[in-house]
Amino acid sequence: MSQLSVLTTKHKKPAQLRLPCKAIAPTKTAFFQKRTHACHAHTWHFPSTRSKPVRYIITNKQTHQLHHHTQQQQWPAPSRPGTVALREIRRYQKSTELLIRKLPFQRLVREIAQDFKSDLRFQSSAIGALQESVESYLVSLFEDTNLCAIHAKRVTIQSKDIQLARRLRGERN
Incomplete structure (x- = not known):
C-alpha cells in the first residue's frame, strides 16, 4: 500500500x-x-x-x-417616576440639534407668509435661521415660565405662567 x-x-x-x-x-x-x-x-x-x-x-x-425555555428577551424593569424625564432633560441640554421638524415648520412659515404676500420664495438658509430663532425664543420662554411656576410653589407649568412670563418680558399687549 x-x-x-x-x-x-x-x-x-x-x-x-x-x-x-x-x-x-x-x-x-x-x-x-x-x-x-x-x-x-x-x-x-x-x-x-x-x-x-x-x-x-x-x-x-x-x-x-x-x-419559556427559548425566550431569552426580558423587559427592563420599569423606571421610577421622573427618572426618564431627568434623562431627557440631560439629553436635550447636551444636544444642539433642532427640536422642531423641518418640513412642518417650513409649511407653517409658508402659510403665515402667504397672508402677507402670495408667491413668496424662501432660501433654505432663511428658513433654517427662522427655525433657530424660534426655537431659541421658545426655550427661553419656557425657562421663564418654569421659574414662574416654581415661584408659585408648583412643579407643573400652566398657561397663566406663560402669560406672566410674557407680561414680565414686556411682550404682551
Whole structure:
C-alpha cells in the first residue's frame, strides 16, 4: 500500500448513524417550521427523508415549556417616576440639534407668509435661521415660565405662567 492510500484510509470518517425520524420532543429547528393550530394543541411539521411528512402533536403545556425555555428577551424593569424625564432633560441640554421638524415648520412659515404676500420664495438658509430663532425664543420662554411656576410653589407649568412670563418680558399687549 502506498503512503497516500494509508493516509486516506486512516482518516476516513466512520459511517454516520442514522437516527429515526420521530423524536420524543421537537428540536430547535421545530420553531422554524410551519406550525398549524389544532383545537388545543400545536401540529409541528418536520422535514424528513420519508415520502410523508412527520407530524407531532404537542400539547399546550409542552409548547409553554418550549417557549419559556427559548425566550431569552426580558423587559427592563420599569423606571421610577421622573427618572426618564431627568434623562431627557440631560439629553436635550447636551444636544444642539433642532427640536422642531423641518418640513412642518417650513409649511407653517409658508402659510403665515402667504397672508402677507402670495408667491413668496424662501432660501433654505432663511428658513433654517427662522427655525433657530424660534426655537431659541421658545426655550427661553419656557425657562421663564418654569421659574414662574416654581415661584408659585408648583412643579407643573400652566398657561397663566406663560402669560406672566410674557407680561414680565414686556411682550404682551
